Amino acid sequence: MKTAQVVIVGGGLIGTWSAFFLAKRGFQAILIEKGVVGAQSSGVNFGNLRLQGRYPGQYPLSLRSQAIWEEIGSLIGDSCEFEKTGHLYVATNEAEQEKLEQHARVAEGHGLVIERIDRTGLRRRWPWLGEELQAATYSARDATANPRLVSPAVARAAQRLGVEIVEHACVHRVRKNGDGFTIETDTGLTVNCAAVVNAAGAWALSIAEAFGETAPMFAAGPPQFVTEPIPYRVVPSVQAVSGSVIFRQIPRGNVIFAGYPRTVADPVLNRAPVPPQKTLNGMRNLVRIAPFLKSAQVIRVWSGIEGYLPDMLPVIGESETTPGLFHAFGFCGHGFQVGPGVGAVLADLIVDGRTDTSIAPFSIKRFENDVQVSEKLAHEFDAPASPGRPE
Structure with a gap:
């Protein structure tokens, strides 16, 4: 049995950057990863830090993230082969x-x-x-970095700030416990915490659905x-x-x-x-x-295995049903560039209760109604059988 202020589920870019920025702001965090840090899409993607061609509503987040990338060496002590290539x-x-x-x-x-x-x-x-x-x-201003290096390097930096990293432990139950949560893993680890970050990538729906929320996410990769x-x-x-x-x-x-x-x-x-x-x-x-x-x-x-949604936009923000639960999943192949910014935004939300970076388009609440299917879905996937779920 352990206790923490925040438990982060998922050891990819979103999870590790969230842990890093929470620790920078003095919060005690435990990160739980079912395999090893950075082993899924965060570690096998193309490594592009592209600013051109983004969804208009994503630019505030994307630009905040790029500013963090540009300081990565001084922030975490490892440049991770960041290079402003254009x-x-x-x-x-x-x-x-x-x-x-x-x-x-x-x-x-x-x-x-x-x-x-x-x-x-x-x-x-x-x-x-x-x-x-x-x-x-x-x-x-666009750049590149080595995805195989980044998540482990950010995790090491978070550990130096006091974050506990637990690998090879699959979270199989998250339940509300009074004002907080209890996390249980298949290794017998139990953690009580005040807040949970659901950064479990293509496996994130099981946590959301345990609290009455869902999204039409499917798994794919380039x-x-x-x-x-x-x-x-x-x-x-x-x-x-x-x-x-x-x-x-x-x-x-x-x-x-x-x-x-x-x-x-x-x-x-x-x-x-x-x-x-x-x-x-x-x-x-x-x-x-x-x-x-x-x-x-x-x-x-x-x-790699990435989570995709029919409007080709991620889910970012606090749960609509459960205070203290924060979602960050379904990045549709764009999570590498925005990862640091998402971690900083989640730290804002958990520590301050608000953020100055607009994330309004990314609420999970949008899936309570029909969501317009992005033209990118048909363009970037082999003939989908139904909106949001290609064959």
């Missing part, structure tokens, strides 16, 4: 150019500096790009691969506005690829297999954008 959004036709312009205007409305680049400018600055590209926008090391020449992250190609090159020379459509994952068996055809399609799409990679050898293929 992000190049590319278009191949007029419709995609119009989408780029829409994204650019929204980003500029939130204070970002977006550079518009025509076909000639692309060839001059990045001569290795394919001939079919017509235009691009560039954000110099197919990814990495090439052998080749001479370093690609500095920015490059993304086709269609989403078919997202790639970056690390200084060691390897090129990392991700692209849509995403692949369905199995949170019960804890598997996220990538069909070989998706890898082949990704290779073909990549060579159209960057022809110099046509001879590069793919050396590893993987995906």
Whole structure:
């Protein structure tokens, strides 16, 4: 039997950053992870810290998060290979150019500096790009980091501030206990606490549903691969506005690829297999954008288990049914960039009872009614059988 002010369920980016910021503000926290810290989507994602092309209502959170990323080395004592590489959004036709312009205007409305680049400018600055590209926008503030390093590094920093990290313990029961909660795990650990952070990723619904709340979340992940090391020449992250190609090159020379459509994952068996055809399609799409990679050898293929919602927005905030329970799940592939900001916001809510960072669009209450299905859902997934649950 243990006691704490806050128990955080889930040892990914959201959970570890929440633990870190709560400890920074003097709160005693215990983080419980069913496996090992950072082993799920937080540790196997693409590693992009992209500010371009975000949902408009997410910019206050995203910008707060980017400011934290920019100080990560001094905050936690480890840079986690953070690098301000910039992000190049590319278009191949007029419709995609119009989408780029829409994204650019929204980003500029939130204070970002977006550079518009025509076909000639692309060839001059990045001569290795394919001939079919017509235009691009560039954000110099966008960055990358190594997802395999971040969650463990943040967890270590939280531990130095007094957070207890419990791994290999699956939370199988969360119940209300007077003014607080009792957490029980399959290892026999019981913790009494005043507040709970539900940051259990694709497994978070079991906690929400225990308190009468739910959301139409499903599990999936982007197919990814990495090439052998080749001479370093690609500095920015490059993304086709269609989403078919997202790639970056690390200084060691390897090129990392991700692209849509995403692949369905199995949170019960804890598997996220990538069909070989998706890898082949990704290779073909990549060579159209960057022809110099046509001879590069793919050396590893993987995906991860992420939670997705039909409007392609996360759930963030206090429970509508149970004071003291705070949800943060369903990040739809965007959790890496916003993770630090979400942790800071949750610390605000728990310590101060409020936050100055807008999270209104992310309330779980929105699922009490029909939620508009995002066009991104159909665009980024293989033909869904029903809104919010692709086959």
